[in-house]
Amino acid sequence: GENVEQHPSTLSVQEGDSAVIKCTYSDSASNYFPWYKQELGKRPQLIIDIRSNVGEKKDQRIAVTLNKTAKHFSLHITETQPEDSAVYFCAASMSFGNEKLTFGTGTRLTIIP
Amino acid sequence: DGGITQSPKYLFRKEGQNVTLSCEQNLNHDAMYWYRQDPGQGLRLIYYSQIVNDFQKGDIAEGYSVSREKKESFPLTVTSAQKNPTAFYLCASRVSGTSGGATRFTGELFFGEGSRLTVL
Numbered sequence: 001g002e003n004v005e006q007h008p009s010t011l012s013v014q015e016g017d018s019a020v021i022k023c024t025y026s027d028s029a030s031n032y033f034p035w036y037k038q039e040l041g042k043r044p045q046l047i048i049d050i051r052s053n054v055g056e057k058k059d060q061r062i063a064v065t066l067n068k069t070a071k072h073f074s075l076h077i078t079e080t081q082p083e084d085s086a087v088y089f090c091a092a093s094m095s096f097g098n099e100k101l102t103f104g105t106g107t108r109l110t111i112i113p
Numbered sequence: 114d115g116g117i118t119q120s121p122k123y124l125f126r127k128e129g130q131n132v133t134l135s136c137e138q139n140l141n142h143d144a145m146y147w148y149r150q151d152p153g154q155g156l157r158l159i160y161y162s163q164i165v166n167d168f169q170k171g172d173i174a175e176g177y178s179v180s181r182e183k184k185e186s187f188p189l190t191v192t193s194a195q196k197n198p199t200a201f202y203l204c205a206s207r208v209s210g211t212s213g214g215a216t217r218f219t220g221e222l223f224f225g226e227g228s229r230l231t232v233l
Binding site: 001004006009034036042043044045046049089100101102103104105106 | 148153154155156157158161171172203221222224225226227
C-alpha cells in the first residue's frame, strides 16, 4: 500500500518569511495530493490539492509543487502570518477508484511574531 | 447548516468497556470514514463505508466495529479488544460519483470536530 513520509515534524519561522513542508510517497499510481490544515482544537480542512497532470498550483500565498518522477510534493507558504500556525498534513491517493487517502504524519508550523 | 457532527466531544471509559462514538452528516455524502489521530502519527484509517449497509476495514481496524444502517450515520464502537484506545477520533465524509458503472470518490474530505476518548 501507499506510504507517505512528511518532513519536518515541527517548523518555526518568523512572520513574513516563507515555510516549506515536504512529502514523499511510495505508490507511483497515486495521482491526487491534497494538503489539510488543522488549527489547534479544530477539524482538519482542505487548503489546496494537486493532481498529477500539473506540476504546480497556487492559491494566493499557498502553492504546492509535484515531482512525479521523484515521487515528492511540497507545500509552500509565503509571507507567513500568525494565523498560519497549525498542523499541516499531506496525503496521497488515486483520485478515482481508490477510497483510501493515506496521510503523512503532520508538520506543526509555528509563526513567530 | 450542513456538516458533520460527532458526539460526544470528550469521553472517558474504564478498561474493559465498549464505547460508541456517533457521527452524523447532512451533506448527502455517500462515503464516510473513521480516522484515529495520535501525536506524531498523522491520521490513520480505521473503517470506511461507500454506501449504506456496506463498509470495509482500513489500516487499523482491529478492536473497532462500525455499522452503516443509514446514509447519514456511521457510528464507531471501540471495543474492549482495542489495546490502546486512548486517542482522538475523527469522522469524515466525501462526495462520490459514478464512473464506468462503478462508484468512485473525488476530492475533499469533510471532517467532524472529533471525539477525544480517554481510557482510565
